[in-house]
Amino acid sequence: xxxxxxxxxxxxxxxxxxxxxxxxxxxxxxxxxxxxxxxxxxxxxxxxxxxxxxxxxxxxxxxxxxxxxxxxxxxxxxxxxxxxxxxxxxxxxxxxxxxxxxxxxxxxxxxxxxxxxxxxxxxxxxxxxxxxxxxxxxxxxxxxxxxxxxxxxxxxxxxxxxxxxxxxxxxxxxxxxxxxxxxxxxxxxxxxxxxxxxxxxxxxxxxxxxxxxxxxxxx
Ligand code: GRF
Numbered sequence: 001x002x003x004x005x006x007x008x009x010x011x012x013x014x015x016x017x018x019x020x021x022x023x024x025x026x027x028x029x030x031x032x033x034x035x036x037x038x039x040x041x042x043x044x045x046x047x048x049x050x051x052x053x054x055x056x057x058x059x060x061x062x063x064x065x066x067x068x069x070x071x072x073x074x075x076x077x078x079x080x081x082x083x084x085x086x087x088x089x090x091x092x093x094x095x096x097x098x099x100x101x102x103x104x105x106x107x108x109x110x111x112x113x114x115x116x117x118x119x120x121x122x123x124x125x126x127x128x129x130x131x132x133x134x135x136x137x138x139x140x141x142x143x144x145x146x147x148x149x150x151x152x153x154x155x156x157x158x159x160x161x162x163x164x165x166x167x168x169x170x171x172x173x174x175x176x177x178x179x180x181x182x183x184x185x186x187x188x189x190x191x192x193x194x195x196x197x198x199x200x201x202x203x204x205x206x207x208x209x210x211x212x213x214x215x216x217x218x219x
Pocket of ligand 1: 011012013014015016017045088089090109110111123124180
């Protein structure tokens, strides 16, 4: 059972956060949401989280010395008893102190097929616009472990969708979002079951954790 901290950004609606909450309530994800952490109290995802009775904490990097930001996050995480972090629309780089304190216990959902269309500034509509401008015919979403850079950590799972000639950033985002919701919860459930292993940067899924048995690549 995971004790989750969900990090949200200033702009997100919180749909991935609530997809996790729904997966927990439906018994598809063995976890609890110990705390939701954001940078601004008025962020829509945090407003929704508070209204839903979730525990919300603000750690605002604008009011904290940059060198203290990681320590402030760590204190909040420790206080909430968190063992795993899910980034759901969080736009900042996770401080190295936090990455090092949670080795392979931080996952991010990104709305493209990484390593394409990732990196600093590539979030939300910016991603889908870049996909359409480039002209790729397939896009999708990626769940990956978080390292100290943007969107570069080992990939846990991906799902793809076709890109249509008639797509706008909005229609493409709407096609991908439900897959994000499912993939984030499924990936965290694999983590909860202890079924994710790393070989270099390649993540493998144990088919039978109890037997410590055979490995297979995720579909
Ligand atoms: C999602 O598209 C997610 O992939 C990205 O930010 C967006 C957040 O959306 N990292 P929401 O706040 O979960 O609705």
